Amino acid sequence: MSKKFKLFTSGFLALSLMLSACGQDAEKEDNKQAEENKNENNEQVENDTAEKSASEQIAAMVESYKTGTDELAKAKEDKEVDYDKVTELYKNDLQALVKKRDGEFETSMDQQITTALEAGKSGDLDGYVVKQIFDKLMQKAFFDTMRHEFIEIKEHWGEKEEVKEELEEAKAFYAALEGTVQKRDSAYSTKMAEKIQGGFAEMEKAVENDDELAFQLGKQVVDKTLMRTFYLAAGADPHGYAFKAAKEAKENPEEARVEQAEGWAFYQSIKSYLEKYATEEAELIESQFNLESDVTALDPEAINDAFVSGFSKVALHEYEESQEYWGEDKSMITALEGALFIEILETDLKADLGEEKYNELHKQAEDYIAAVEADDQEKAKEILSSIEETLNGLTK
Template structure:
């Protein structure tokens, strides 16, 4: 990935040359003629990866069949709940349960409630759909970790297989969802969530082909946190849609469908948000839980404030950990944590523009770039100073 391309993605920050592949003739990652020759066998191995034979491909195929059947309810047609149940049990349940017993219970309960008529078929379908997408996000994280560890251990073919599944999940699940968020919030260019996901994947693939395990781990955060941003924006959007629908006088059934969709998307990131602010994450989950909160009580501004608190907590954690990792002599880990912090900051860009103004928002992003550069250059004190400025600016978002 070229420096100008990464600059475009992040609108001017996260451009430290120490982690960019092919940044220039003299850089440590500059591509040499002999490196091109070494890459050719790896490219051949990549072609041998048969994604259609992987667990991820089989799971997404089962999901698409379930979704096609569930969508019948939206046209007031009868859903074959036995078919949905069989597709889930045969194609997904074992793997979903291994990653999250809560996800499995939610999906099973929704199928049973839809089958019995206890729950509206559309509501049940949305809970199943969005909770399964949340499972795929956690599966993606597991695959990313496996790919990173395999590449670092010299097991390139294993890394390629795991990463091929990540790309498959992105194509089938995450990017279509990200494109809906882009359309809703009118996000284009470097602000587009779908473009950020694709750019992260491209950077990872380049690092994988070049056997650059450290770069792969750093760019993994671009992909992962862009997908994370998709789930955040999806949940956030339903908070806004529900409040607008209440004002328009929409009926309870329609509000419940949107509440169920918001809840399902939130499940992907709920646990992570709790690491930033446990109380805020718990309140968000309560707001979108059908049997705990009447949808008429959901307000967009409150949802935004709770998300801001939780995500600011995440940023603060990574901004604290990165300099500490430098102090411990773990520069590679420090760069990963700095990138994670800055990707969470990227998620709040719309909120910064709205609440801080575009000038202060740009200043904050520039400080984030300087923070990342300082971490990459192993300058602990400088990194801490830039982190302090960023945290001081974004603290306003939680008020």
């Protein structure tokens, strides 16, 4: 192992990556400070960008993110990276947004990004690893901000112009994630970018028709399809970074470390669901991707199995809620979520169950949604019995 990676393990990870598991006290203190400064930051942003529309402001943030990522990418070719430039871009254009999401979702992205940039500048952390952490954690910040906008829309439903504005903002943040979606579509022959655009179209139509349920259903399509994107990038077979890192570790451990960092950073965008409903699986995935672990011992099959088991448990929870809230809009929303979590695992389930069995499960998920829509609970329970049997067989 090179000196850079030794320093990385003993320095940055001890301070930063460990926060994702047990650094809650420091995180809460940071969030408290962020909250205290929130009004001041907002006022400054408003003063500086008074003549810009919200979408223009977001486009400028996305451009700064891309500029910073491109600068850090120079490290891959052993070119000199201007860390001062990236740090300035981050502090001036992105940090306020990241801190807001940290405060809202109880995360530590700002501390992790800031520490990574400092470690890159000092030479304690390989520059291309810094690039991955900055890139993927900023993608998480944009993803979390989309979710924030969706929450705002729910709170302001009925105020059509306000809702339209917030939806446009969510779409503007998606521009930072679209390339990642398209890359996974190319790798797995999926159509996630098309599905996300369809979800946005459904939301726009729902706003015009004042149909809140239709909006929430469209939102679930966008949200869960982005989760599928991050999963395919992190732990799916064969193109997930778990598999790439394990393969690379045999011949080039340092390059494998970069891929391990990519897997870890992508996982941060989806781990909250697994932590809530599949704790054991979430801990296994985190421990495998965490760069304090030996990359040569990384077990991609264990990671993949944990994802399949974990998302199956999440789907089972959604179906349980669909029955619990029968007759309410939430029953339909969670029925769709159950189907979308099954779809997240499509590649894996076709391999594990066979294409015919997967197609049968997919059809059952669609039939369950139809039964909820028809308010036929007896039929829904009958279909759900078969779905649960299959999903329980996938859990560990």
